[in-house]
Amino acid sequence: MAFLELTDVDKSYGDHQVLNGITLQVEKHQVVCLIGASGCGKSTLLRTINGLEEIQGGEISLDGDVISGEGVDLNAIRTRIGIVFQSFNLFPHMTALENITLAPRRVLGVSKAEADDYAMKLLTRVGLADKANAYPDKLSGGQQQRVAIVRAVAMNPDVILLDEITSALDPELVAEVLNIVKDLAAEGLTIVMATHEMSFAREVADTIAFLHEGRVLESGPPDQIFTAPREERTREFLHRIVEAGRL
Incomplete structure (x- = not known):
């Protein structure tokens, strides 16, 4: 069984x-990029993985544990699966x-000092240590998205889901x-990413999954x-991408 299935x-x-x-396997430490035309189901697929959307059929499992269906602890699932959206949602x-330390303190019970220390290390890694005390409206879009990614990583998730994080x-x-x-x-880090950035997907992904009509x-x-x-x-889709100069 795959790590995420x-x-x-x-x-x-x-x-x-x-x-x-939908049937998809993601091994631990893999990067899987979901590609396809708008409306093909990429975002919905990501939202089902961490329980933001209920599924009507099938099963989702993480490291051998079923994480879909009745009776699952959604809060516990979301400590294991982080998600970053195209709108930053800070x-x-x-x-x-x-923004970064709220969930580790409230959900994981991490002390303020420990949460602050880890958050500063993460902010330093993404070049934003000097913006730690800035409010979102004082950050550029790219800076806000980097903070949103750090916020997800700060929970030390098993998997991180990235939903068209550059489209805005x-x-x-x-x-x-x-x-x-x-x-x-x-x-x-195990990553499942919906993206229109084809050159990036080609460079970074271990697996590409092309979605069409769900x-x-x-x-x-x-x-x-x-x-x-x-x-x-798939050939038609990629041909259009090439014609548009995006691959």
């Missing part, structure tokens, strides 16, 4: 089926440091955020997906 996962909103029999009335950023800010992800991947149409190593995709729909 989705088996025949279904998700619908009323009559609209968003995920249709608390506007809290400083960067306070100006182009010149994208690289500074992706460099943080690259560093986390190099350190062995299904994983095909998955494999980046070289195979980007140079020799098996499915016609």
